Amino acid sequence: MNNPYAFREIGIGHYPLGIYDVGDKRVEDLMKLGDENLKSKLLYVHIPFCQSICPFCPYPKAIHNEGVKYNYLTALMREIDLYAQQPHISVNNIEAIYFGGGTPSILTESEIEALFKKLKDALNIETVEEITFEGNPASFTREKVKLLKSLGVNRISLGVQTFNDELGERLGLIQKEKNSVDAIEWCKKEGIDNISIDLMYNLPGQTVEEWVEDIEKVAAYGIHHVSLFPLKVIPVFKLFKLIQAGEVSPCGSLEFEEELFETAATMLEDEGYKPESTYDFVLPGKEHLYSRKHFRGFMDILALGMGAFGEINGCVYQNVMSITEYMGKVSSSQLPVVKWYQVTEKDLPNRYLTMGFRLLEVDRLDFFNKFGVDPEIKFKEIFEKLYSNGLLEAVGQKIRLTKRKGVFWGNNICKEFCIEIFRNAFPK
Numbered sequence: 001m002n003n004p005y006a007f008r009e010i011g012i013g014h015y016p017l018g019i020y021d022v023g024d025k026r027v028e029d030l031m032k033l034g035d036e037n038l039k040s041k042l043l044y045v046h047i048p049f050c051q052s053i054c055p056f057c058p059y060p061k062a063i064h065n066e067g068v069k070y071n072y073l074t075a076l077m078r079e080i081d082l083y084a085q086q087p088h089i090s091v092n093n094i095e096a097i098y099f100g101g102g103t104p105s106i107l108t109e110s111e112i113e114a115l116f117k118k119l120k121d122a123l124n125i126e127t128v129e130e131i132t133f134e135g136n137p138a139s140f141t142r143e144k145v146k147l148l149k150s151l152g153v154n155r156i157s158l159g160v161q162t163f164n165d166e167l168g169e170r171l172g173l174i175q176k177e178k179n180s181v182d183a184i185e186w187c188k189k190e191g192i193d194n195i196s197i198d199l200m201y202n203l204p205g206q207t208v209e210e211w212v213e214d215i216e217k218v219a220a221y222g223i224h225h226v227s228l229f230p231l232k233v234i235p236v237f238k239l240f241k242l243i244q245a246g247e248v249s250p251c252g253s254l255e256f257e258e259e260l261f262e263t264a265a266t267m268l269e270d271e272g273y274k275p276e277s278t279y280d281f282v283l284p285g286k287e288h289l290y291s292r293k294h295f296r297g298f299m300d301i302l303a304l305g306m307g308a309f310g311e312i313n314g315c316v317y318q319n320v321m322s323i324t325e326y327m328g329k330v331s332s333s334q335l336p337v338v339k340w341y342q343v344t345e346k347d348l349p350n351r352y353l354t355m356g357f358r359l360l361e362v363d364r365l366d367f368f369n370k371f372g373v374d375p376e377i378k379f380k381e382i383f384e385k386l387y388s389n390g391l392l393e394a395v396g397q398k399i400r401l402t403k404r405k406g407v408f409w410g411n412n413i414c415k416e417f418c419i420e421i422f423r424n425a426f427p428k
């Protein structure tokens with residue numbers, strides 16, 4: 001098969017990225033905190049703890065420990081206070097919230113209540129449209145789901161990974177199919193409007209039949225939204241070493257991965273799901289609002305917690321990755337920001353396309369109205385290459401990733417529009 005790229009890129013969640021060290025600069029000045037400009041925002045809250053660390057996972061995380069968790073939550077509340085001292089942050093409304101991880105569901109009911117109370121007291125979340133709470137199926141209980149619903153959570157995202165317990169064991173997962181099925185049932189019974197699951201594919205030794213069984217369960221269990229992640233075996237993590245040592249089977253080839261993707265996409269579309277992004281399929285009406293407001297609306301994000309990425313008043317920033325440093329900085333009343341970059345007018349066309357293609361299509365007229373030039377003229381060579389490789393198609397005013405090939409290579413297409421200094425900052 002003639003592949004347009006040697007490997008598939010990881011999705012770009014934020015563009016541009018904070019590439020400069022904060023150093024001695026005052027974060028409050030970089031973010032122009034104190035600016036009276038009222039602007040709606042998104043809110044991201046990172047809860048890093050996991051009951052057990054999966055041997056393949058690159059996300060900012062920490063092993064669960066009651067004492068550290070207590071100190072982290074204390075620091076998180078302090079970080080909320082530091083931002084809330086700025087009137088325009090405490091007053092302006094938050095349109096959507098995402099609790100990501102790690103494993104937010106590891107929090108106890110009283111910790112969840114305390115965190116929500118703090119957010120409600122310090123920020124304006126009265127008119128929030130969507131609150132997503134992420135977690136591992138093994139750490140949800142019916143009582144927790146009931147509490148989350150009562151606090152306004154209307155979307156739960158479960159890191160199922162696979163319903164197949166044998167594959168799960170090979171991957172070192174703690175959750176079993178029963179945990180996932182129970183968590184889904186509790187979400188349904190407690191009236192959570194939008195249930196999302198993560199499934200990974202091209203797992204060590206996984207067959208097409210095993211993948212088909214996982215995908216059949218998406219519709220059978222009444223899931224509204226599914227993210228399909230090809231397993232990335234990253235050299236520094238334990239799974240890579242286990243595969244190298246022959247203790248775990250290797251993953252399939254790129255061609256096999258494409259076959260798995262096409263099989264899933266066809267099956268999901270037959271069940272009424274629509275492709276929503278380079279990773280996601282969704283039932284109509286259950287689109288992920290946070291993602292739309294971020295990738296298409298470029299809304300500011302107030303990002304809290306270790307390793308979180310945000311943007312305030314044109315300053316993109318990243319919080320420190322180490323949990324100890326995070327807690328140290330916040331306890332001495334400093335914002336835990338370590339990297340920053342001021343977005344310029346020049347970055348905007350690249351950002352529009354890098355982030356826009358994540359949601360599969362961009363609007364040529366909207367681009368022209370914003371930047372005074374047709375995207376295919378401004379980025380002539382890139383577009384010519386993508387069209388000639390069969391990765392993009394023009395449909396009326398829209399430029400779209402082609403149905404299977406373009407979506408399969410979607411994250412590579414997004415990366416085409418990144419300029420060099422940011423391109424090198426992304427994980428491979």
Ligand SMILES: C[S@@+](CC[C@H](N)C(=O)[O-])C[C@H]1O[C@@H](n2cnc3c(N)ncnc32)[C@H](O)[C@@H]1O
Nearest residue numbers: 056057059101102135136159198229230231232
């Ligand atoms: C930030 S994690 C949070 C989910 C939650 N902690 C859980 O696992 O139950 C988001 C998702 O990234 C995916 N993921 C993690 N490591 C991956 C890897 N090496 N390759 C591909 N996807 C990965 C998993 O599907 C995971 O659910």
Ligand code: SF4
Nearest residue numbers: 050053054057101102
């Ligand atoms: S996949 Fe989820 S549960 Fe596993 S280590 Fe990563 S964040 Fe934690």
